[in-house]
Amino acid sequence: MRVLAVASEAYPLVKTGGLADVAGALPAALAEHGVAVTTLLPGYPAVRDALTGAVACALPDGHQLLAGRAGGLDLLVLDAPALFDRPGSPYLAPGGYDWPDNAQRFAALGRSAAIAARGAGTIARFDLVHAHDWQAALAPAYLAFAEGPRIPSVMTIHNMAFQGQFPPAVFPALGLPQEAFTIEGVEYYGMVGYLKAGLHYADRITTVSPTYAREIATPEGGMGLDGLIRARAGRVLGVVNGIDVTVWNPAADRTLRQRYGAGTLEARAANRAAIEQAFGLGAEAGPIFAVVSRLTWQKGMDLLAEALPALMAEGGRLALLGTGDAALEGAFLAAAQRYPGRVGVRIGFDEGLSHRIFGGADAIVVPSRFEPCGLTQLYGLRYGCVPVVSRVGGLADTVIDANEAAVEAGVATGVQFSPVTVAALEAALARAVALFRDPEAWQSIQRAGMRTDLSWSRRAAAYAALFREVAG
The missing domain is CATH 3.40.50.2000 (Glycogen Phosphorylase B;)
Incomplete structure (x- = not known):
């Protein structure tokens, strides 16, 4: 045909x-x-x-x-x-x-x-x-x-x-x-x-x-x-x-400092250190939340900007790569000044850096108000970078929420939240931090995501x- x-x-x-x-x-x-x-x-x-x-x-x-x-x-x-x-x-x-x-x-x-x-x-x-x-x-x-x-x-x-x-x-x-x-x-x-x-x-x-x-x-x-x-x-x-699982493959991705698979998650530590270095983040124990996105209202970036103080209070950090609305670019650059060593921002787009972010950050945040499918969360799943997503569009269809039953069954692949508000996003980020502090549960979520057929x-x-x- x-x-x-x-x-x-x-x-x-x-x-x-x-x-x-x-x-x-x-x-x-x-x-x-x-x-x-x-x-x-x-x-x-x-x-x-x-x-x-x-x-x-x-x-x-x-x-x-x-x-x-x-x-x-x-x-x-x-x-x-x-x-x-x-x-x-x-x-x-x-x-x-x-x-x-x-x-x-x-x-x-x-x-x-x-x-x-x-x-x-x-x-x-x-x-x-x-x-x-x-x-x-x-x-x-x-x-x-x-x-x-x-x-x-x-x-x-x-x-x-x-x-x-x-x-x-x-x-x-x-x-x-x-x-x-x-x-x-x-x-x-x-x-x-x-x-x-x-x-x-x-x-x-x-x-x-x-x-x-x-x-x-x-x-x-x-x-x-x-x-x-x-x-x-x-x-x-x-x-x-x-997604193209040959282009997006942590076991063969030459942009990463250290390649890895679902059975070698400990190798992500070298990539995590590379992200800390690239974004000027301090080497702390808290999880690195990442954003690779257009900085727009649709993508919910204004909600994340408002939720940053709560994320900082929870001990999280942020590495952001994106470009878009001037006001949102300014808000995140200001946050990087307000939270030195905790928030790192790169305005623009860099394909290689985006791969390294997925390979080294702990979680990828996608708080979209609407999202037809979304590829960012799929890259996160593939790389063991746990998606934190709003329950809309393709995000709802591709991420299994880490509720208690799903975590116990070993099928959870990320954190969903609804409605798409600052308060709900703050709660989702706090839930992700709590899961991160349980290494066994967190690695189970990472591996379940990496096992998902995304081809x-x-x-x-x-x-x-x-x-x-x-x-x-």
Whole structure:
């Protein structure tokens, strides 16, 4: 079965978040289930520079597709320099604002997907299109109005908060028929809604955890699109993300000072010392809580900033790596000044350092207000870095709370809390500190997490079954 995946980023070529990890890892996992995936990406400089054996195919709009391989992926690259040959972020100009032509850039991506899926030049026809997030979400709309044999599509929501809404003035340039600009199409409260279009026109909708699939059908979680999700309820499926267990493997991770496994947890001590050194933390007995995150309201980082005094009083420490809202960056930098040797902060992102944090910190804190799936807690489980998470979305689906019964049964893998408030987070952090002080219970939680099957294999089987059902 031939599937054309369409995404705005894919690891290891370009990454701003979890979408890239999924788009980069899922194709290899699907291959094990008889699904051959080619991924269509925008022609960012990093993608074009990595492409090998490229064969060009001209498109009717004057752009071209380059077929080749890079980063272990079979690729089609939309070669449109005027749209994508830009430095820095795929979505943001150097000033931190959205590129003003994002509507045109990602409409071109969706339109190219629909053309390629039907076969173009040396590109053979595909059986199905798998569109990821709003940047690819016009692909199902273009397919719905395309001439010739119908190509089915699946739309995956990685985060409902990002919808790709643009003024109605962009619609005439999209090349869609006028009847598409209705409530039963791309129109959304007078705007052009890219994600809305994908959710309406796709044959099936998936999202990245069963709990999040239920949450987006509610007014609280649906971000204005809950009515559409409820209307299509029988066509919505939640599949928890996996991770690349070869990239994320503490037994083989060369970024770590000391590699280890579930049977050699004592080796984590060297990595713990490395984190103390990297973040200027004193060598104390208390647990190191870590954050590797965007510093945003969604991620609950304001709650953690408020909970820091309570964590310090419990004897915990904090190592934080992240970037985001200026006010939150400032709050954590101020905390590092207030608690020298107890709080260490690195503003920015560093892939290697993130691995070392998971390998050396005792717990990873993910207090998100909503979290479609979350990968951070999965990396924590894999590395024996115990997750402390809010009971929402994929966090609820992937972490087993260390209540008394679960600890006694040896199945607990982390600490959950609800509701998502400062008080509940403080209680969860205190509970984690108490568990840490019981080495037998703590190591049981670590080992149970490390034994969890976090690979893509089982998840990919669900996608493969869905694709075959949709394609008939």
